[in-house]
Amino acid sequence: MKHISILIPQGTSSLSNIEGTFQILSEVNNLRAEMRQAPLFNIQMVGLATEAKQRNGLFTIKPDVVFEDVKKTDLIIIPAMHGNLPAALEMNKDLLPWVVKQYKNGAEVASYCIGAFFLAQTGLLKGKQCATHWKLANEFRRMYPDVNLVDDKIMTEEDGIYTSGGAYSYLNLLLYLVEKYAGRDVAILMSKAFMIDIDRDSQSPFIIFQGQKTHEDEPIKKAQVFIEKNFQDKITVDQLAGMLALGRRNLERRFKKATSNTVIEYIQRVKIEAAKKNFETSRKNINEVMYDVGYSDTKAFRTIFRKITGLSPIEYRNKYNKEAATLA
Template identity: 70%
Template sequence: MKHISILVPRGHTSLVNIEGSHQILSEVNSFLGEMGRAPMFTVQLVGLEKGTSQRNGLFIITPDVLIDEVKKTDLIIIPSLHGDQKEAAARNAEFVPWIQKQYQQGAEVASLCIAAFFLASTGLLNGKPCTTHWKMAAAFRDMYPNVNLMDNKIITEADGIYTSGGAYSYLNLLLYLIEKYAGRDIAVLASKGYAIDIDRMSQSPFIIFEGQKTHQDEPIKQVQQFIEGNYHDKLTVDELSDKFAFGRRSFERRFKKATGNTVMEYVQRIKIEAAKRDFETSRKNINEVIYDVGYTDTKAFRTVFKKITGLTPVEYRNKFNKLEMVA
């Protein structure tokens, strides 16, 4: 039997992560029983206090046990902690030495969505790959530069540390763990029983590029706004640096420092985001969209689009365009 500890943190945490993980992992034992096999998991809610208030008292979660009652566990699941991540980490700091000790004793650790922030605060993610909700990627990189964030991924795994991408992609991590512990056949049963798309490994198709403007470099923000308003034109580094009176080298260095992207990466992301909107909402054919966002080389566009979204233009349009589905 594997002991699974689902943490019940203080503050505003994801009830869906907690209850969903508890339900699905507990159901694995039922699947196994129906096949005449022994149960696999003992699933417990593990907290810091006997009653943990959630959402300003709207809900109270009562853990099965407190951390000092769990001497050894096999898997720790950390649900999303919402709000200011530094405050959330400070509020739940008592979990950290317990998680570190359990990991040293052989336990594996999984973070769900933005719980990656709290997991990173333990130091266990340093030098390891990690994913989180794509919308929080820039903030995560700022707070934890020593972690290898791969925000296009649904799941990462390294040395017994697992992370999942945005929101309900935690379900894919649960299936991944079920397959690892109980076998592919049980994971497929869980996939069918809960209508979860098994083997989905990328959140790239769901990422909305909003431009990194949390920095304080106002001249660079002006460049960003210009790019976003003129994405249909062919934009080059030299033209942009001349227009805004930057030396090319200092411009590229300053833009990368402020946004996390090179100038041309940013231009590409803005053009691809505009193309995605067209694919989602219009009846334009693929080449019309390509030309409208300022590409003349259709092969280059398709290559960049697939790299950023994980899908071809046709696959993306078919997935997200309701007009196409109705037609």
């Protein structure tokens, strides 16, 4: 039987992460009981204290056990922690060495959504891939530059460490773990019972590109604003460098450092974000939207659109604009 430790942090945690994990893993045990099989999971909620008040006392969770009393576990689940992240990390810092010790003793570790910040704080993610909520991708990169953040993925797995993307994508990681421990047939049954779209592997269609301006490099901010106001036009790196009186290599280096994108990538993402909004709200066809955002090559537009969103322009329009889809 695998011992599952669902962490119950102090502060404000994702109750859906905690309860959803408990419910689905318990249902796996129930299914096995119906088949006259032994339970697969020993599920415990593990806390810093015997009581954890959440949402300013609106909810209270009573963990089964405090972390010092768990000498050996097989899988640690880290839920998302909301509110002020530095404060949340400080509030729960006593859990960090316990997680590291359990991992070194053979436990696997999974973080949901922005629980990745807590997992990164342990140091276990150094040099490894990691997913988190796309909205906090820039903040994560700033705080943990030695982690390979892949903000388009629903989940990652590396050396017994798992991470999931934003919000309810934790369900996809949870199903993946069920499949690993209980088999594909059980994972499919759970996906049907809880109506979870199994095998979804990208959060790209949900990303809203808002530009990365939480930096102090003012010339680069000016370049970003210029791109966002003139994305319909052909903008070159040399043009921006001349406008800012910077050398091309210096501009490209500073731009990448400040925004985590190259200049060309940034221009592409601004254009595609404008195209996405067009597809969501208008009845324009693919070519009309393409020209509106400054592309003239249909193949290039489709290729870049799919690379950024994970969907073709038609698929995206049909997914997010029902009126346009019915007219297609």
